[in-house]
Amino acid sequence: MDLSPDQIVYWRVGFASLNATILFTWALMLLLTMGAWLITRRLSSELKPSRWQGLLELVVLGIVEQIKAVGLGQAERFLGFLGTLFLFIAAASLGTLVPGFQPPTGSLSTTVALALCVFVAVPFFGIQEQGLGAYIRSYAQPTFLMLPFNVISEVSRTLALAVRLFGNMMSGAMIVGVLVSITPFLFPIVMTMLGLLTGIVQAYIFAILAAVYIAAATRSQQSGSDDPLEPQPVS
Amino acid sequence: MMIDWFTVGAQALNFIVLVWLMRRFLYGPILRAVEARDERVASVLADATAKQLEARQARDQFEQRDEQLERDRERLLREAKEAAATEGQRLLVAAREAAQIARRRHEESLREAAESLQDTLEERAQAEVFAIARQTLSDLAGASLEERMTEEFKRRLRELDGPARAELEAALTSASGPALVRTAFDLPEAQKAAIEDALKESFSSDAAVEFETTPDVICGIELTCCGLKVAWSIAEYLRALTEGVRELVAEHPHPESEVDAEASVDPTTVGLPDPKEAAAPHGA
Numbered sequence: 170m171d172l173s174p175d176q177i178v179y180w181r182v183g184f185a186s187l188n189a190t191i192l193f194t195w196a197l198m199l200l201l202t203m204g205a206w207l208i209t210r211r212l213s214s215e216l217k218p219s220r221w222q223g224l225l226e227l228v229v230l231g232i233v234e235q236i237k238a239v240g241l242g243q244a245e246r247f248l249g250f251l252g253t254l255f256l257f258i259a260a261a262s263l264g265t266l267v268p269g270f271q272p273p274t275g276s277l278s279t280t281v282a283l284a285l286c287v288f289v290a291v292p293f294f295g296i297q298e299q300g301l302g303a304y305i306r307s308y309a310q311p312t313f314l315m316l317p318f319n320v321i322s323e324v325s326r327t328l329a330l331a332v333r334l335f336g337n338m339m340s341g342a343m344i345v346g347v348l349v350s351i352t353p354f355l356f357p358i359v360m361t362m363l364g365l366l367t368g369i370v371q372a373y374i375f376a377i378l379a380a381v382y383i384a385a386a387t388r389s390q391q392s393g394s395d396d397p398l399e400p401q402p403v404s
Numbered sequence: 405m406m407i408d409w410f411t412v413g414a415q416a417l418n419f420i421v422l423v424w425l426m427r428r429f430l431y432g433p434i435l436r437a438v439e440a441r442d443e444r445v446a447s448v449l450a451d452a453t454a455k456q457l458e459a460r461q462a463r464d465q466f467e468q469r470d471e472q473l474e475r476d477r478e479r480l481l482r483e484a485k486e487a488a489a490t491e492g493q494r495l496l497v498a499a500r501e502a503a504q505i506a507r508r509r510h511e512e513s514l515r516e517a518a519e520s521l522q523d524t525l526e527e528r529a530q531a532e533v534f535a536i537a538r539q540t541l542s543d544l545a546g547a548s549l550e551e552r553m554t555e556e557f558k559r560r561l562r563e564l565d566g567p568a569r570a571e572l573e574a575a576l577t578s579a580s581g582p583a584l585v586r587t588a589f590d591l592p593e594a595q596k597a598a599i600e601d602a603l604k605e606s607f608s609s610d611a612a613v614e615f616e617t618t619p620d621v622i623c624g625i626e627l628t629c630c631g632l633k634v635a636w637s638i639a640e641y642l643r644a645l646t647e648g649v650r651e652l653v654a655e656h657p658h659p660e661s662e663v664d665a666e667a668s669v670d671p672t673t674v675g676l677p678d679p680k681e682a683a684a685p686h687g688a
Contacts, residue, residue: 175408190411194418202425209433214440216448222437229434245435249427257422273415278408282415 173339174271175278190276197260197273228256232376239380240388247383250290254283255376258334262368265342265361272368274338277331284331287379288323295386304386330378337371529645533638549623554595557625557636558602564634573607575630582612583629588621599625 174189181187208221218226232252236244261272273279295304308319341364348356564572576583585599600613611629624637 173406175406175411184410186408186410188408188411190408191414191418194415198418198422198425201422202429205426205430209429209437212433212437214437214444216441216445218437218441222434225430225434226438229431230438245431248431248435249423252431253419253423253426256426257419276411276415277406278411279415281407282412283419285412286416286419 173276173278174273175276177271189271190273190279193261193264193271194273194279197257197264201256201260235377236380239377240384241380247294247380250286251376251380251383254287254379255372258283258372258375259369262338262365262372265345265364265368272338272342274334274368274371275342277335277339280331280335280338283334283375284327287330287382288327290379291323291382291386294383298387307386326378326382330375334371334375337367341367526645530638533641533645550589550591550595553623553625553636554591554598557627557634558598560634560636561602561606561627564606569607572629572632572634575632576603576607576611579611579630582614583627584614584616586616586618586621586626586628588617588619588623590617591615603627 174193177189179187179189179192205225208225211219212222213219229248229252232255233244233248236247236251241247258274261274264270265272274283292304295307299307308323309316310319341360345357345360345364348360583603585596591599596613596615603613604610621635621637624635624640626633626635626637
């Protein structure tokens with residue numbers, strides 16, 4: 170049993186290799202893009218949209234609302250990054266319903282890549298919002314002594330993001346695999362349904378944590394820490 | 405745990421590409437569609453608000469118009485009532501005038517009828533008196549009516565006295581022409597001679613006498629000379645009878661009662677004037 174789809178290699182040339190992680194990621198990208206294109210090519214501004222358009226609007230506007238709820242004012246600005254995070258992870262989790270599908274999020278390489286994206290995106294949006302100097306100074310808040318702790322926090326939470334997602338996704342797939350070998354009929358179905366739930370929850374958690382980190386980076390200079398509703402970084 | 409750093413890089417690149425693809429094919433179109441729908445909804449709501457405002461204004465205008473119509477209706481009704489009352493009053497006045505005119509015409513017709521009845525009564529009374537007198541004279545004396553009238557006329561001539569007799573005598577004496585004796589019928593020669601004798605005897609006059617027959621005298625004998633007149637005629641009695649009837653009509657102003665009263669007059673019960681008064685000479 171493979172613990173990671175990285176180990177399923179279809180083609181290798183030197184350092185580069187085409188493994189199941191990349192292949193199923195492409196498949197998901199193709200599926201999401203084609204689905205979005207098919208539905209959005211005939212969008213209407215009528216008061217009663219089509220069923221699929223209504224579904225996509227529900228998802229997109231739901232994500233926008235969640236981003237706003239976290240505290241990011243201009244939600245549309247962060248929608249591309251955060252919404253894609255949620256959709257990709259959720260689609261990878263839902264893909265487990267298809268026999269033979271290897272969720273890319275079950276690969277630590279994928280989760281690390283996503284966590285690194287968040288790791289880069291947080292200072293990117295922070296610097297874009299506050300400026301380079303203000304963002305760097307935010308690491309020395311409230312005192313300069315907190316600088317190493319803040320840096321460690323930044324790195325560790327990125328690592329935690331990656332490992333949390335990988336662990337949940339990999340464990341779900343592993344449990345299903347183990348149960349299939351022991352009790353082939355009932356428990357794998359139940360665990361698959363549970364895996365769907367945990368996959369969606371993990372997608373939500375990953376996207377929300379990323380939004381919270383970005384919000385903390387963009388708002389730390391603005392309102393300080395006296396706002397009780399300000400989202401606090403979760404590590 | 406194994407981390408394939410090539411895969412990490414590839415996945416990061418894949419994710420960035422996916423972000424671009426999602427922005428290109430999902431978020432952008434969806435957000436634009438939602439924005440367009442929001443604008444459309446806002447437009448529809450604004451339009452609905454405008455229409456609601458228009459409807460409210462139209463309703464207000466309708467209510468105002470309705471109130472105006474109600475006021476106009478009440479005013480017209482009031483004016484119609486006043487006009488009807490005025491017209492009714494005018495018609496009432498006109499009806500009263502018409503009734504008064506009709507009553508006057510009725511009274512006129514009644515008066516004419518009374519006059520006609522009176523004329524008829526006069527004629528009847530004249531005829532009746534003539535017949536009664538004729539019958540009475542015939543029954544009592546056995547002489548003709550003309551003889552009795554001649555005798556009566558002669559008696560009147562003889563019984564004249566006082567200023568009347570003197571005036572007549574002076575007139576007969578001084579008259580240049582003959583004295584005129586008018587009768588309603590042709591007198592026999594004996595009667596004419598008797599009258600001439602009576603004149604000569606009573607007034608010692610040789611005045612000539614001319615006899616004339618005229619129906620105006622009705623029934624009687626009339627002597628005219630120099631504007632003086634001595635007569636005996638049933639016409640005098642008839643005039644007295646007419647005066648009596650007229651006084652009777654005047655005493656009963658109601659037309660119907662007058663007619664009834666006149667219709668019930670018995671000529672025999674009407675008081676006749678004194679024959680002396682009727683035979684008295686009348687100054688010209």
